[in-house]
Amino acid sequence: MKVIICENYEEMSAKAADIFAAQLTLKPDSILGLATGSTPVGMYKNLIKMNEAGKIDFSAVKTFNLDEYYPIKRDNSQSYFTFMNENLFSHINIDMANTHVPNGETDDAEAECKEYEKKLAAAGGVDLQVLGIGQNGHIAFNEPDDALFSYTHVTDLTESTINANARFFDSADDVPTQAITMGMASIMSAKKIVLLANGANKKDAVKELLNDKITTSVPATLLKLHPDVVLICDKDAYGI
Numbered sequence: 307m308k309v310i311i312c313e314n315y316e317e318m319s320a321k322a323a324d325i326f327a328a329q330l331t332l333k334p335d336s337i338l339g340l341a342t343g344s345t346p347v348g349m350y351k352n353l354i355k356m357n358e359a360g361k362i363d364f365s366a367v368k369t370f371n372l373d374e375y376y377p378i379k380r381d382n383s384q385s386y387f388t389f390m391n392e393n394l395f396s397h398i399n400i401d402m403a404n405t406h407v408p409n410g411e412t413d414d415a416e417a418e419c420k421e422y423e424k425k426l427a428a429a430g431g432v433d434l435q436v437l438g439i440g441q442n443g444h445i446a447f448n449e450p451d452d453a454l455f456s457y458t459h460v461t462d463l464t465e466s467t468i469n470a471n472a473r474f475f476d477s478a479d480d481v482p483t484q485a486i487t488m489g490m491a492s493i494m495s496a497k498k499i500v501l502l503a504n505g506a507n508k509k510d511a512v513k514e515l516l517n518d519k520i521t522t523s524v525p526a527t528l529l530k531l532h533p534d535v536v537l538i539c540d541k542d543a544y545g546i
């Protein structure tokens with residue numbers, strides 16, 4: 307895992323956006339793996355500016371998001387579907403038909419998971435994936451456990467994640483208790499991964515990435531098995 311330590315969040319976001327821009331220059335019809343949460347927002351802002359300036363073009367890009375709460379209506383202000391539209395899609399020249407977010411309002415979540423994996427495979431797999439990291443080391447919604455799942459599945463959220471994400475809802479009771487998430491193999495099959503972490507609250511999770519141990523109790527440590535991961539973090543997350 308390559309590690310880039312930045313002075314601050316702004317520098318991290320700019321560097322991450324540069325990697326995405328380079329990807330689109332090299333392959334305009336890239337399949338991008340996208341993430342939600344507060345961490346990638348700065349990178350998305352940079353990408354929007356580059357798109358407005360005509361430096362990058364999303365017209366041939368396809369995107370797949372990592373996860374979505376379950377159950378949740380797509381028009382809920384806290385759904386990841388809404389998040390992506392507000393923070394990226396509505397500001398860039400992407401064809402909305404080329405964007406994919408798991409459907410949190412389906413009645414048949416198992417079928418949705420299978421369908422999502424099929425769409426991902428049919429598109430040819432993710433070229434470049436951005437990831438945030440949970441305070442407990444989760445990626446997407448793959449929560450710490452004795453065993454992790456390979457492919458897109460329905461999962462229960464841990465109390466730590468519900469509490470961490472409660473800041474976006476009126477209260478912790480309003481946070482959905484489940485999610486549809488890509489699994490570890492779906493994520494690890496991306497050709498290249500950019501993992502972003504900022505703030506002192508991510509220090510413990512980042513520390514686990516920097517030692518030599520791989521454990522399902524910190525799902526992000528499985529990324530050490532991937533040949534092309536870059537961790538971009540600020541000094542607070544790195545612990546200096």
Ligand code: GLP
Pocket residue numbers: 341342343344345346372373437438439440441445446447467471
């Ligand atoms: C959520 C998302 C993850 C994200 C994590 C961290 O639980 N499912 O994809 O990485 O939160 O969020 P934040 O970036 O807001 O700290």
